[in-house]
Amino acid sequence: MRLLEVALNGHRTPDEHPAIPRTPEELAREARASVEAGAEVLHVHAYAASEETLAAEPCAAMVRAIREACPGVPISQTTALYIAGDDPERRLALIAGWTELSELVTANQGEEGIIELCEHLLERGVGIEAGLLSLADAEAFVESPIAARCTRVLIEPLDADPEVAVAHAAAMENVVAQAGVTLEQVHHGDLIASWAVSERGARGGHGVRTGLEDTTVMPDGTPAMDNAELVREAKRLLART
Secondary structure (H helix, E strand, O other): OOOEEEEOOOOOOOOOOOOOOOOHHHHHHHHHHHHHHOOOEEEEOEEEOOEEEOOHHHHHHHHHHHHHHOOOOOEEEEOOHHHHOOOHHHHHHHHHOOOOOOOEEEEEOOOOOHHHHHHHHHHOOOEEEEEEOOHHHHHHHHOOOOHHHOOEEEEOOOOOOHHHHHHHHHHHHHHHHHOOOOOEEEEOOOOHHHHHHHHHHHHOOOEEEEOOOOOOEOOOOOEOOOHHHHHHHHHHHHHHO
16 A cells, blocks of 8 residues: 655745645644545644644644544654754754654755754654655665664655656655665655656555645645645545545
């Protein structure tokens, strides 16, 4: 069964799309609509005073609100280093203070301090979605001591050109496969390229991710109405591949 994950907000602003959810209430509403549309995992970024945050209180409020709206649906929080000012020690301290744990986190494998962070979260029972944004990330990940302990791999090239992004995804997947890593994979890209990357991944038997963090447009380039519309389109993609 190929997984369908939704990334509800990320670092996108309301100027990029008017339906970007930020408050716990907005995220809970979008999460519920996305689950009803077919999403099976919810990836989210917490906000406080219009800024992304890894602080315990806003992260806990977000997790509680989504969990109440979508009981039993796994939540995956970001751990992106830039949110902590590119300071790995500050990031670890903030996340060590979390009081309401999500089932999963995404952990970008090319970031400084990522192994220590993953080890800390694994010890607390949180699953790791290992984010691979580049070939260098993939090469580092397959040599990592935490690779075998992760829940799944996210293949997520950021190239704007769909053909380049698809080739980049294929190269990353090949590194993972050649290393004998057999974890579940979920594929996506950025903006219009996300659809091409997801389709290639789905044809290879992998899961896909969509949502307003990843793309604000449909496959034909027209603006998406909201996260749920993107999820419905991704569900159709999985059905035909």
